[in-house]
């Protein structure tokens with residue numbers, strides 16, 4: 423039985439190794455191909471972007487913790503006001519009541535505690551937090567806050583100057599329209615920004631709620 427298991431284990435290990443090699447190959451192309459946003463940390467490592475990064479819109483820190491687990495960078499700043507907004511344009515299930523936001527903040531705080539100094543929580547809006555960062559200081563920014571057109575335009579305008587040359591500006595939910603009761607204008611805002619800046623937009627292969635990525639020259 424043991425003699426049968428050994429070659430099978432070896433085969434399984436070599437299959438895993440080839441899968442990893444293929445993944446690195448995909449991510450190292452001039453136009454990288456990402457299956458989903460879970461591969462973003464690896465792309466950042468491949469591009470040697472290992473300094474400071476920011477996630478805008480954190481909620482329960484599900485993605486902030488994924489980033490910190492997979493990314494070899496020095497520090498992630500997780501920006502979210504955990505606040506309810508009385509804004510008719512912000513039609514989103516994430517716009518929960520204040521007592522719910524306080525509980526979600528506590529979940530995020532606990533989830534990020536294990537990362538120690540590599541994690542910094544900023545309880546503020548995107549517009550309040552942006553002036554705390556110097557221009558050209560960040561390796562990446564991931565935008566996933568309010569998804570209506572005006573908010574995404576504002577977030578891109580606020581955070582784009584904060585990136586180092588070669589840095590990554592990315593975000594969640596590359597789509598437009600009302601989906602599952604939430605209002606999106608992300609695709610339009612990103613496409614307009616990319617066209618004006620003359621940049622290609624790389625999009626993950628997810629059928630729904632894809633991630634968009636631009637590399638700043």
Ligand SMILES: C[S@@+](CC[C@H](N)C(=O)[O-])C[C@H]1O[C@@H](n2cnc3c(N)ncnc32)[C@H](O)[C@@H]1O
Pocket residue numbers: 478479480481482483484485486501502503504505516546547548549566567568
């Ligand atoms: C879709 S959730 C984020 C999910 C998270 N990125 C993830 O994938 O785990 C959107 C979050 O954006 C936050 N948000 C709303 N307005 C914001 C603003 N002006 N600046 C920063 N965050 C904001 C909300 O409080 C909410 O937690």
